[in-house]
Amino acid sequence: MKAADIMTRRVIAISPEHSVKHAACVMLENHISGLPVLDDNESLVGILTEGDLLRRAELGPAAWRGTGSTHEEAPEIFIKGNSWRVGDVMTPGVVTVDEDTPVDRIAAAMKTHDIKRVPVVRAGQMVGIVSRGDILRVIAAAVPDITAAGDEATRRAVLARPCSDVGLDKAAIDVTIEDGTVCLWGEVASEVQREAARVAAEAVSGVGRVRNKVRVGAGASLSERS
Structure with a gap:
């Protein structure tokens, strides 16, 4: 079984120029925990997840300042905690797969990178997304191997x-x-x-x-x- 067999083809995405507040509302309204970010050419440039929003200034100073950050990290932490733009807060360098990637490799990538969803791309354009829920459906629908009788x-x-x-x-x-x-x-x-x-x-x-x-x-x- 491959990515094309299990991926969700109707994907809700967002622009890097949208506001973080708008993105949070889209997540809540659609009961999803992450949004692919597409530029004006419909190319995937990042992904915005619930995890990206845990260090926001709206939550109070302890959330965005955090603990244990270095002096070099402070500017980046400030931007992610205070910018209103999705493009400043999203995670760039997204892990992706193509339509022919086997399900076991997708699951391994999720485990290795500790991520909940993997966009599926074709020639740089996103054509679907595989979530942990899609992986669970594969498990639930699995048919045991047939063994000869006796x-x-x-x-x-x-x-x-x-x-x-x-x-x-x-x-x-x-x-x-x-x-x-x-x-x-x-x-x-x-x-x-x-x-x-x-x-x-x-x-x-x-x-x-x-x-x-x-x-x-x-x-x-x-x-x-x-």
Whole structure:
């Protein structure tokens, strides 16, 4: 799935020459937390978010002066806290993607840059936007992978997950199926690896109950199944 498949195409944008007060009203009226900023040529020049408005003079001196700022930062902080123009307050240098960017890369970009939305551009023009809400809808609509029927097929699928998804050594985990219950055996280096193995097993389509008998630390072996 790509950006073009999930993006919102009707995007509410604003001009850098609009007032900050007007931008705040647009956000409230449309129940959105950020606005792309487009110049007269409809090119994306920045984005204005709720976070940009948390250090405004309208909120009082403690908000815009803040704490811990350096002498060099003071002029920029003053501008962002006191200018009436969106262009002075917005965040420039926006992280963008194109229409063919896979959803997993968009989610990774949001996580890396701690942002809630990513504009989608084509030849410098914005054609949509992907928000965290769009990512959540992908998760909610996800269909589990189809696994072949039968205990042996399920066993092979469960065995593959801790290696491919968690990075565990192939020899670390074994799997048995007893009366429809998946049992995990073996030894790993940490509790978090043990829990990751369980989650990987539960993620396999068709798996019901999982009994996690994997041990942490030395002393366990694949033959200890009691």
